[in-house]
Amino acid sequence: MAKKASKPQPKGKGNKEGVRVLISRTRIQRRITEMAREIRKDFPDEPLHLVGVLKGAVFFLTDLGKQIPGDVSFDFIAVSSYGVGTHSSGQVRLTRDLDSSIEGQTVIVVEDILDTGMTLQYLLRVFEQRRPKRIRVAVLLDKPERRIAPVRADYVGFTIPNEFVVGFGLDYAERYRNLPDVGILTLGATEKSAAKAV
Ligand code: IMP
Ligand code: MG
Numbered sequence: 672m673a674k675k676a677s678k679p680q681p682k683g684k685g686n687k688e689g690v691r692v693l694i695s696r697t698r699i700q701r702r703i704t705e706m707a708r709e710i711r712k713d714f715p716d717e718p719l720h721l722v723g724v725l726k727g728a729v730f731f732l733t734d735l736g737k738q739i740p741g742d743v744s745f746d747f748i749a750v751s752s753y754g755v756g757t758h759s760s761g762q763v764r765l766t767r768d769l770d771s772s773i774e775g776q777t778v779i780v781v782e783d784i785l786d787t788g789m790t791l792q793y794l795l796r797v798f799e800q801r802r803p804k805r806i807r808v809a810v811l812l813d814k815p816e817r818r819i820a821p822v823r824a825d826y827v828g829f830t831i832p833n834e835f836v837v838g839f840g841l842d843y844a845e846r847y848r849n850l851p852d853v854g855i856l857t858l859g860a861t862e863k864s865a866a867k868a869v
Contacts, residue, residue, distance in 0.1 A: 689857045690856055691854050691857055692852045693853050694852060696839075696852050703735050707738030710735075711739050717742075718742035718776070719744075721746070722745075722746050722781065722798075723745065723782075724748055724781065725747050727840045727841050728782050728840060731811045731839065746769045748768060749767035751764050761819075762789075763790050772801065773801050773802075774802045775804050777804050777805050779806075779807050779809050780806060780808045782824075783811055783812065783839075783841050784813070784814065785812070787817055788819055788820035788822035789820050791820070795808070795822070808824040809824065811829065812828060812836065815830060816832070816833040831853075836855055837856050
C-alpha cells in the first residue's frame, strides 16, 4: 500500500487558502550558490549536463545553472505523477522526453522535491539504460519522512518536514509556482474538502 499523500492542513486562521513562508528567497539563493560550488568541486574538469524535471524544477535549474562555472548544458524532461491535486497516484509517466542523448555524459538530474521517491526512481531507471558516464541527483527540497522508493539525492538544498509546500516552482493545481519563496500551503475548510476529493 502506498503511503498517504501529505495533504495541506488548515494551519491558518479562518477559511482562506494561504501560504506561510517556510524558506525565504534569500536562504534559497544562498543555498543554491553553495550547491553549485559543491557540484563543480566534485567535477572540476567535466562538462556537466543538467537535466531538469518540468515544470517544478525550472527556477531551481536556471538559478543553479547560472552559479556553476565552466561547461554546462541543459535539457528537460517531463513526467506526470500527481495530477491536479496533492494525492500521488504512485504512477509515473513520461510526457516529454529529452532533446538529446545522454550517452557518455555526466548528468545532474535537477528536481524540485524528493517526496515518495517514485518519480526519481522511475527517471533514474530510464536514464541508466541510456548509458551516461555517471548520474547525480540534485534536489532543492527533501521530505525524507515520505519516502517509499529507496532513492537518495547527492545534493539536497533543504530537508523539510512532512508539509505540502508551494512556491519557487512547486505548485498546487498549477498555482503558486511563481512565488519567490517556498511556503506551506494552508487551506480553509472549503478548500480542504475539495482537496480531499481530488
Ligand atoms: P515523488 O515522486 O513522490 O518523490 O514526488 C515528486 C513530485 O511530486 C515532485 O516533483 C512534485 O512535483 C510533487 N510534490 C511532492 N511533494 C510536493 C509538495 O509538497 N508540493 C508540491 N509538489 C510536490
Ligand atoms: Mg516536480
